[in-house]
Amino acid sequence: MSQTLSASALLAVPLAPLAGALAAGILGTSFGGNWIGRRLSHSLTILGVLVAFIISAMTLKSVAIDGARFNETLYTWMNVGGLKMEIGFLVDGLTAMMMCVVTFVSLMVHIYTIGYMEEDEGYNRFFAYISLFTFSMLMLVMSNNMLQLFFGWEAVGLVSYLLIGFWFNKPTAIFANMKAFLVNRVGDFGFILGIGLIAAYAGTLNYAEAFAKADELSKLTFPGTGWMLVTVVCICLFIGAMGKSAQFPLHVWLPDSMEGPTPISALIHAATMVTAGIFMVARMSPLFELSDTALSFIMVIGAITALFMGFLGIIQNDIKRVVAYSTLSQLGYMTVALGASAYSVAVFHLMTHAFFKALLFLAAGSVIIGMHHNQDIRWMGGVRKYMPVTWITSLLGTLALIGTPLFAGFYSKDSIIEAVHESHLAGAGFAYFAVLAGVFVTAFYSFRLYFLVFHGKERFDQNPDAHHHGHDDHGHHDAHHEPHESPWVVTVPLILLAIPSVVIGFMTIEPMLYGGFFKDAIFVNLEKHPAMEELKQLFHGPAQMALHGLMAPPFWLALSGSVLAWYMYMVNPALPAAIKRMFMPVFTLLDNKYYFDWFNENVLARGTRLLGTALWKGGDQKLIDGALVNGSWKVVGWVSGVVRRLQSGYIYHYAFGMIVGVFVLMTYFVWLNR
Secondary structure, three states: OOOEEHHHHHHHHHHHHHHHHHHHHOOOOOOHOOOOOHHHHHHHHHHHHHHHHHHHHHHHHHHHHHOOEEEEEEEEEEEOOOOHHHHHHEEHHHHHHHHHHHHHHHHHHHHHHHOOOOOOOOOOHHHHHHHHHHHHHHHHHHEEEEEHHHHHHHHHHHHHHHHHHOOOOOOHHHHHHHHHHHHHHHHHHHHHHHHHHHHHHHHHHHHHHHHHHHHHHHHOOOOOOOEHHHHHHHHHHHHHHHHHOOOOOOOHHHHHHOOOOOHHHHHHHHHEEEHHHHHHHOOHHHHHHHHHHHHHHHHHHHHHHHHHHHHHOOOOOHHHHHHHHHHHHHHHHHHHHHHHHOHHHHHHHHHHHHHHHHHHHHHHHHHHHHHHOOOEEEHHHOOHHOOOOHHHHHHHHHHHHHOOOOOOHHHHHHHHHHHHHOOOOOHHHHHHHHHHHHHEEEEHHHHHHHHHOOOOOOOOOOHHHHHOOOOOOOOOEEOOOOOOOHHHHHHHHHHHHHHHHHHHHHHHHHHHOOOOOOOOOOOOOOOOOOOOHHHHHHHOHHHHHHHHOOOHHHHEEEEEEEHHHHHHHHHHHOOHHHHHOOOOHHHHHOOOOOHHHHHHHHHHHHHHHHHHHHHHHHHHHHHHHHHHHHHHHHHHHHHHHHHHHHOOOOOOHHHHHHEEEEEEEEHHHHHOOO
């Protein structure tokens, strides 16, 4: 059995999508003269991602079955003192799983894009961007050091900026991509501080070398305080994850990023960018295990995100925004698992969520296509009979999302809930309540979306906005026709994503959570944090877990949420409006998204502008330009004007000056020696 992996094969995984991105982005656009057309552009980019997926799948097989591992430096950029700046790959169970998830979802998105963006003028540019995004994410998950991790981290942020603002003539898209960019910079500031502290105190950026010094770091305190150094490091790193994985209060960018085309919603918000923070914390588990304070902080932040972002999904009417708030909530679940030291459960939910959330986003896009680019679920209804493939795949994705026994989401969500229940850290009680209540909320808004779109009375001919627009951002002309099923390039990815959304949890829970799949990738101190050990004792196989799940509180909460959604939107559709009138203050609070956007725009942004103006006028204009720059030449001019008067050209004036000078010197020295 092979125990090693080929460096050249691993190098091909990120480079193949990069090659496709360069070909489509340069040769397929006006920048390079439009040498290649649409068909060749999408063929090259899809080929690049397909190659990456095939090699990733082979790598996963070698890692899981043959026990193969890889941890080598491929290129040394430079040495600064004793600090090495390197490019290298670390491939273990965690990396191999992430490689497969990223490349598979990206491949589905690439194929789907052929149908979704077929009439868009930026067709080739879009394929270049999503391939470049895939390259960036692969560099992030395959890195064996923090320098390369930070490169991939910033690269996915940059490309997401380009993708969210893809329709750059649309003001809301430009606002959304700038918002995403700036909010992520806040998180990235904390992230680079954490990396800097590791570099300063461990003297290395390499994962293995830094983790080997974890015990030494745990004995140090942060200078000038009594805080544990490792606690400060972990919280700084997690602040980076809060930005990238959209955790409260740095979550505000993700719903607005729906302004980008639907394929990037699936790519960014399902398997890739937003899960980078979850992956990073799991990778850094040897450090996070040393600080209970940091773990409690993570758990509470995740619990707030899981519950309160779910509430916002209840009142959304844009089909993509409902799914976006669902993503926020599920990221909160993953974060709660990280805080409970159930890192393997967090990345297990990351994997299952990637499939069913990508499915739901792409299904939403299919509905948007079929509804002639109407996104308001209030003007849909009865779509099931017109779009059967989209309907059944959406239903499967929804059942997985709410945690229906035997579906993928059930195994990961229930494991998170149980892990939090078994945790003894501060904040675990609140977190357990939040994730349990979140089950009901998730089921309610998920089936609200499902029923309003696919069942009930047809309302798509009543849309008041349909008569006011000649065409939309995709270049499609409004057509007041019945919905229609999407082309095969859209429905095939839905079917291929629906399959793992159903079966992947049943197939992989035992090796990933209770086997040795993550044994050398994730470290847990079972004496201090025994949650995973207690879960292992309770586990008796996936079938038995599903059977037990039918009697557990999460199932009945999910069922209650689903039935309530059915009653409110199918049986008694007047009830939601009555509840809205009765609880108008609550609705207003939710509709304004807890006023976070208002606070950011009117307090932080305006305060920053006022401070910037004060610094510009007071600091730059008056102090620097006025006092230092202009003041210095004025002083020199005045002194030179005075000194110039002494230069008369008469010898006796100079002789008199010399005599006065000698007299002053003599007086000075006499005064010193008295």
